[in-house]
Amino acid sequence: MRVVVLLSGGVDSVTALHQSVCEHEEVVALSFDYGARHNARELPFAEYQSRLLGIPHRIARFDFMEKLFRSDLLKGGGDIPEGPYDEDNMRQTVVPFRNGIFLAIAAGFAESVGAGGLVIAAHSGDHSLYPDCRESFMLPMAEAIRSGTDPRIEVLRPFIHEKKDGIIALGAKLGVDYAQTWSCYQGKDLHCGKCGTCIERRQSFALARVEDPTRYVD
Amino acid sequence: MRVVVLLSGGVDSVTALHQSVCEHEEVVALSFDYGARHNARELPFAEYQSRLLGIPHRIARFDFMEKLFRSDLLKGGGDIPEGPYDEDNMRQTVVPFRNGIFLAIAAGFAESVGAGGLVIAAHSGDHSLYPDCRESFMLPMAEAIRSGTDPRIEVLRPFIHEKKDGIIALGAKLGVDYAQTWSCYQGKDLHCGKCGTCIERRQSFALARVEDPTRYVD
Numbered sequence: 250m251r252v253v254v255l256l257s258g259g260v261d262s263v264t265a266l267h268q269s270v271c272e273h274e275e276v277v278a279l280s281f282d283y284g285a286r287h288n289a290r291e292l293p294f295a296e297y298q299s300r301l302l303g304i305p306h307r308i309a310r311f312d313f314m315e316k317l318f319r320s321d322l323l324k325g326g327g328d329i330p331e332g333p334y335d336e337d338n339m340r341q342t343v344v345p346f347r348n349g350i351f352l353a354i355a356a357g358f359a360e361s362v363g364a365g366g367l368v369i370a371a372h373s374g375d376h377s378l379y380p381d382c383r384e385s386f387m388l389p390m391a392e393a394i395r396s397g398t399d400p401r402i403e404v405l406r407p408f409i410h411e412k413k414d415g416i417i418a419l420g421a422k423l424g425v426d427y428a429q430t431w432s433c434y435q436g437k438d439l440h441c442g443k444c445g446t447c448i449e450r451r452q453s454f455a456l457a458r459v460e461d462p463t464r465y466v467d
Numbered sequence: 468m469r470v471v472v473l474l475s476g477g478v479d480s481v482t483a484l485h486q487s488v489c490e491h492e493e494v495v496a497l498s499f500d501y502g503a504r505h506n507a508r509e510l511p512f513a514e515y516q517s518r519l520l521g522i523p524h525r526i527a528r529f530d531f532m533e534k535l536f537r538s539d540l541l542k543g544g545g546d547i548p549e550g551p552y553d554e555d556n557m558r559q560t561v562v563p564f565r566n567g568i569f570l571a572i573a574a575g576f577a578e579s580v581g582a583g584g585l586v587i588a589a590h591s592g593d594h595s596l597y598p599d600c601r602e603s604f605m606l607p608m609a610e611a612i613r614s615g616t617d618p619r620i621e622v623l624r625p626f627i628h629e630k631k632d633g634i635i636a637l638g639a640k641l642g643v644d645y646a647q648t649w650s651c652y653q654g655k656d657l658h659c660g661k662c663g664t665c666i667e668r669r670q671s672f673a674l675a676r677v678e679d680p681t682r683y684v685d
Contacts, residue, residue, distance in 0.1 A: 307535055313527040313572065318579040345578035346571060349615045353564060353571035354531065360563035361536040381615035389610035396607060397567045397599035 251275040252366040252405065253359040255351055256299065256306070258291030260450060261370035263298050263430045264420035265407060269368050270302050271423070277362055278306040279355050284315035284323050285344070287436030294431050301429075309354055320344040322434060329434045331443040342434060342445075348381040349390060352404065356394045359402050366403045367394070374412040374449075384409055413449060414456035421459045428462035442467045469493040470584040470623065471577040473569055474517065474524070476509035478668065479588035479626060481516050481648045482638035486625060487586050488520050489641070495580055496524040497573050502533035502541050503562070505654035512649050519647075527572055538562040540652060547652045549661040560652060560663075566599040567608060570622065574612045577620050584621045585612070592630040592667075602627055631667060632674035639677045646680035660685045 254269050256262045256278040269276045280295045282288050292308065299306035314323055321327040321341040329342060348371070355367050371382050380386060384406075391404035408416055420427065432450040433440040440447050442465030454461035472487050474480045474496040487494045498513045500506050510526065517524035532541055539545040539559040547560060566589070573585050589600050598604060602624075609622035626634055638645065650668040651658040658665050660683035672679035 309531040309535060311529040311531055313529055314575070317525055317527060317576050320579075343617075344575070345617075346575035346612070346615055349571040349611060350568075350575055353567040357532070357562070357564035357568055358535050361538075380617055383614070386611055386615035389607040389614060392607035393567060393604055393611050394564070396601070397564055397604035399561075399563075399598055 250366055251277065251362070251364040252368050253277050253279050253355055253362070253364045254368040255355055255370070256280050256295045258294035258296075258298070258431050260413065260420070260427060260430050260432060260453070261372060261408065261416055263294070263427075264416050264423070264425055265368050265370035266298055266302065266304070267420060267423045267425050268407060270304070273366070276302075276304050277364060278304050279358055280306065280308045281351055281354070282308050282310040283344075283347075284312050284325075285434075285436070286322070286324055286329070287431065287434055290433070290436045291431035294429050297429050307358070309358070314344060314347075318345060329444050331441075332445065332448070343378060346381055348379075349386070352390055352394065356398055356402055360398045360400060363400075364402065365400055366405050368405045368407065370408050370416070371406055372408040372411050372413060372416060413453035417453055417457040417459050421457070426462070427454075427459075432463075437466075440465045468584055469495065469580070469582040470586050471495050471497050471573055471580070471582045472586040473573055473588070474498050474513045476512035476514075476516070476649050478631065478638070478645060478648050478650060478671070479590060479634055481512070481645075482634050482641070482643055483586050483588035483625060484516055484520065484522070485638060485641045485643050488522065491584070494520075494522050495582065496522050497576055498524065498526045499569055499572070500526050500528040501562075501565075502530050502543075503652075503654070504540070504542055504547070505649065505652055508651070508654045509649035512647050515647050525576070527576070532562060532565075532568075536563060547662050549659075550663065550666070561597060564599055566597075567604070570608055570612065574616055574620055578616050578618060581618075582620065583618055584623050586623045586625065588626050588634070589624055590626040590629050590631060590634060631671035635671055635675040635677050639675070644680070645672075645677075650681075655684075658683045
């Protein structure tokens with residue numbers, strides 16, 4: 250089967266890309282340049298990892314989120330908060346229904362390129378403040394995509410019962426070079442080490458007992 | 468409740484807009500400029516009808532469909548076929564998962580503007596060749612949007628058991644000026660009268676026994 254992998258250039262989706270190359274006959278990568286501050290940092294890694302694996306990589310670029318949506322993750326928004334993920338701290342970085350929008354675009358793209366499946370790296374550690382990361386969203390969304398596309402495209406969620414450290418452990422076995430991935434929401438030259446996604450990245454490498462190749466500011 | 472109406476500027480969504488103003492406390496209209504040939508013809512009617520009703524109107528503009536998708540409805544595609552809607556004739560005008568993408572974007576927008584519902588004018592006459600118009604798609608998509616948004620946004624489908632002539636009969640009662648709407652997929656100066664959507668428009672006015680104010684080429 251040909252599959253489309255939703256590829257941000259972060260730890261989870263890069264691992265999903267490497268795993269998909271092992272598990273599926275043909276892989277196409279799709280990234281989104283949606284006006285987030287860190288897009289300019291993560292997209293080159295999406296490009297790098299696709300080229301490394303010899304996979305076609307396309308980018309859907311749009312600015313309607315910046316223009317119409319409210320979120321501090323987007324370029325027009327406020328500062329990215331420091332400290333660990335929790336409801337109060339990170340709520341303003343939520344982009345409403347972002348995964349729903351990405352999956353819907355990927356479904357239309359997949360039908361256009363003759364793919365039978367989408368791969369999304371959503372995992373069980375994804376945070377309670379993102380309702381569109383939860384399996385209670387993924388299940389009906391997968392059914393909507395199956396029913397709403399002619400080839401009845403499947404949404405594959407290989408990591409839905411994994412946590413980030415389990416994904417890193419798997420990726421290390423597959424030989425993924427995590428120095429060539431990006432997490433930090435700040436989108437500056439180095440990972441800040443202080444925002445929720447940096448703290449989680451660092452902790453997950455420690456839990457997985459995999460050496461963290463990331464250069465943090467601190 | 469505040470609702471977001473998906474507004475193309477066609478007969479169905481313009482009627483839904485007029486009905487929504489009667490039924491909901493606050494209405495915001497959202498249109499999509501997605502690279503279809505007829506966008507330039509229909510969007511001014513979306514704008515006109517919103518202004519007439521004193522409703523805020525926003526447009527999400529993007530070109531990723533033109534760049535990444537294959538469809539003769541889009542500017543880079545082939546000619547629009549003449550003759551009535553049927554599987555063989557109109558298949559190449561399908562934009563894969565278009566309603567899924569529009570609903571997903573509208574859900575994110577609705578959460579951003581504090582709306583509790585979306586209104587989509589999908590109806591029972593929508594064609595079997597569009598899998599993302601059917602209720603078998605709408606039901607799980609509505610559940611995905613409910614589960615994937617924090618305010619649990621509802622997808623309202625007031626015309627799902629109506630046909631186009633029933634919608635026109637309703638609109639005529641509400642005083643909708645259908646001269647200020649657009650259907651034709653060709654997107655030229657006048658309605659061509661020959662493409663599937665023109666033929667259906669004309670037939671539906673006849674069935675509804677409402678005078679058709681449309682100027683067709685023939």
